[in-house]
Amino acid sequence: MRNRDIEHWDAEDVTAWEAGGKDVAKRNLVWSVFAEHVGFSVWSIWSVMVLFMPTDTFGIDPAGKFFLVAVPTLVGAILRIPYTVATAKFGGRNWTIFSALLLLIPTLLTLYFINQPGTSYTTFLVVAAFAGFGGGNFASSMTNINAFYPQRLKGWALGLNAGGGNIGVPAIQLVGLLVIATLGNGYASLICAIYLVLVALAGVGAALYMDNLRNQKADLSSMLTALKVPQSWAxxxxxxxxxxxxxxYSFAFGQVLQISFKAGGDSTAQAALHAAQIAFIGPLLGSLARPYGGKWADRVGGSRVSMYIFAAMTVAAVVVAVASTLGDRSGGVPSGAAMIALVAGFIALFVLSGIGNGSVTTIIPSVFAAKSKSLDASQEARAAWAQHTSGALIGFVGAVGALGGVAINLVLRSSYASTASATTAFWVFMAFYIACTLVTWAVFLRTPGRRADSDVVVAAESMVLAAEAAPQPFSSVSASSAPRA
Structure with missing residues (x-):
């Protein structure tokens, strides 16, 4: 077997890139996407399992189920910090193998305990927490792919990597739908068995086809350096x-639908089936939209695209909130029109959030590309600094972003527990999107005025567009030393 360690890698060297570097990057991207895809599926496995857990059998009410699916989200968010560092320390290939095979633990635990209705709620919480291993995979995968691709292609590459991983959410929901529709809601263990095979395939594929970049760096010092840049927090x-x-929403949408269908008169089994038939659509479309968010941002600018997206998400949240309010006024039973509006608003939120994922992510490397210009260093050293700090920040941003998923499920849990409705939660979400719109404008798009550094992202994105038109290669990797597939 050939050596899987690449000692020197410079994606910005156009000659080396065309001589074989792009083929190496593409091969690593393919298997990174697959491993991350399986990780997302395992991370979200409990959003499917709760559809197989009738309240009268398992004794867990809707508020309890929202908290149950919030636990793996929280664990996954925390793990994204060490996973970011691990990729550079152990190598992208080595860490992908290890982190993929680590998913066997939550899958086997879920396989066993989902067949034990008498299990305590605390035990289910612990088992669900192990599913958080899948959430950490995103940070290590994104940091690794960020190192493989040049600045001019990062938006598309990172968007494709993240979008392919995100599709793991609707994929496992589709598997759940297939099982419920064909066998009934007593065969949840079959889903786990299918993913045991996919986890093994991800580990073997990473071992055979991925590479380690030995000049990659994304340690805690790089992360601390990145956090000193004010725009990082924004x-x-x-x-x-x-x-x-x-x-x-991916974790919660199915439950919201199941509660609504049951309020409309469906039996528990029918409500689960009807919810499963719809729940996967939003995450699927949101995942497919993500690469195009990155591509659009490459051409127009990540900050500008992000502001448009948050404004649109505000409108979509209003649609969902109004539809839910109408359902409340009819005694908790949504009319056909209100249900259609609820589903349409939710799907719009998924698509818009997917596009926004891509556009916000592309702001990261552009910020540090601009910041590196102020360093008293060679062009090569500035490029390395921008690469390391942006890679480290991706893990931190991914962790903080995932905490938003925890907040959504906790807000929904609180709303259902206090009012037996999700309406209050939807109005809260709308207010948050307004705040995001204002922050995007204030930090990244507002006229600089007296603050010389306030327009750094706009300047950075202009540099990216200029580089796209006339790329300037760096010299650390020669054409003869370009790694080949």
Whole structure:
């Protein structure tokens, strides 16, 4: 087997890139997407399992189920910090193998305990927490792919990597739908068995086809350096609104639908089936939209696209809130029109959050590309600094963004517990999107005025567009030393 360690990698060297570097990057991207895809599926496995857990059998009410699916979201968010560092420390290939095979633990635990209705709620919380392993995969995968691709292609590459991973959410929901529709809601263990095979395939594929970049760096010192840049905190806040919305709604949408269908007169089994038939659509469309958010941002500018998206998400949240309010006024039973509006508004939120995921992510490397210009260093050293700090920040931003998913499920839980409705939660979400719109404008798009640094992202994105038109190669990797597929 050939050596899987690449000692020197410079994606900005156009000659080396065309001589074989792009083929190496593409191969690593494919398997990174697959491993992250399986990770997202395992991370969201309990959003499907709760559809197989009738309240009268398992004794867990809707508020309890919202908290149950929030636990893996929280664990996954916390793990994104060490996962970011691990990729550079152990190598992208090595860490992908390990983190993929680690998913066997939550999958096996879920396989066993989902067949034990008498299990305590605390035990279910612990088992669900292990599913958080899948949430950490995003940070390590994004940091790794960020190192493989040049600045001019990062938006598309990172969007494709993240979008392919995000599709893991609707994928496992589709598997759940297939099982419920064909076998009934007593065969949840079959879903776990299918994913045991996919987890093993992800680990083997990473071992055979991925590479380690030995000059990659994304340690805690790089992360601390990145956090000293004020715009980093604004980006993290915005990512709560995009990725936090995507993952939070992905975990909660099925439950919201199941509660609504049951209020409309469906039996428990019918409500689960009807919810499963719709729940996967939003995450699927949101995942597919993510790469195009990155591509659009590459051409127009991440900050400008993000502001448009948050404004649109505000409108979509109003639609969902109004539809839910109409259902409340009819005794908790939504009319056909209100139900259609609720579903349409939710799907719009998924699509918009997917586009926003891509656009917000592309702001990160552009900020540090602009910041590096102020360093008293060679062009090569500035490029390395921008690469390391942006890679480290991706993990931090991903962790903070995932906490938004926890917040969504907790707000929904509180809303249902206090009012037996999600309406209050939807109005809260709307207010948050307004805040995100204002932050995007104030930090990244407002006329600089006296603050010389306030327009750094706009300047950075202009540099990216200029580089796209006339790329300037760096010299650390020669054409003859370009790694080949």
């Amino acid at each position: 980006i993290a806040f915005l990512y709560i609104g995009t990725f936090g919305s995507f993952i939070g």
